[in-house]
Amino acid sequence: MMSKTESCKVFEGRAQHKDSLSILLAEDDPTNQKITTRMLRKLGHNADIAGNGNEVLTALESRSYDLVLMDIQMPEMDGLQATRIIRKRWPRGPRIVFVTACTNYRETCIKEGGDGFLAKPISMMQLQAAIEHNVD
Numbered sequence: 822m823m824s825k826t827e828s829c830k831v832f833e834g835r836a837q838h839k840d841s842l843s844i845l846l847a848e849d850d851p852t853n854q855k856i857t858t859r860m861l862r863k864l865g866h867n868a869d870i871a872g873n874g875n876e877v878l879t880a881l882e883s884r885s886y887d888l889v890l891m892d893i894q895m896p897e898m899d900g901l902q903a904t905r906i907i908r909k910r911w912p913r914g915p916r917i918v919f920v921t922a923c924t925n926y927r928e929t930c931i932k933e934g935g936d937g938f939l940a941k942p943i944s945m946m947q948l949q950a951a952i953e954h955n956v957d
Contacts, residue, residue: 842887842956844868847877847903848920849895853941857890857920860948874898878906886915887956890939893921893930901933908934916955 844861846868848854854870861868869886871877873895880886889907891900904917918937919930927938937951 842866842952843885844952845871845877845880845886845889845915847871847874847889847891847895847900849873849892853892857943857948860943860945863945864949864952866952872896874900874903874906877903878910881907881911881915888952889915889917890920891917891935893919893923893926901929904930904934918951918955 844866846854846857846861848857848870849872858868858870868890869880871880875898877889877891877900878898881889891904893900900919900921904919907915907917916936917934918939919926919935920939920941920943921930922941924940930938936955939947939951
């Protein structure tokens with residue numbers, strides 16, 4: 822594992838990662854989708870996008886992901902409900918990091934099966950640290 826200083830170095834727009842991870846971004850806001858996917862690309866990762874909890878479940882049925890970055894407030898099915906279903910259907914994975922503007926949800930997110938929590942707006946360093954902390 823890289824040291825904290827090494828892990829935050831970005832060279833030519835891409836972080837120094839050995840492998841690109843399979844990431845699902847569960848986010849309904851188009852602006853947040855663009856910002857987060859750009860940050861992930863700079864860190865050397867691509868992400869599929871799901872705009873609500875139903876789309877998250879559909880995506881997980883078609884392929885496996887190393888990590889889900891999960892918004893809480895989404896239409897049709899929120900991130901907490903989707904996480905409860907994921908934990909029942911796929912108890913051994915994927916890792917789920919909640920990304921939300923509501924900081925008072927931290928304890929609820931962990932209790933509901935989340936593996937981490939990031940408060941919006943997130944920085945590149947916070948995103949990278951969450952990825953490294955939650956993926957073997």
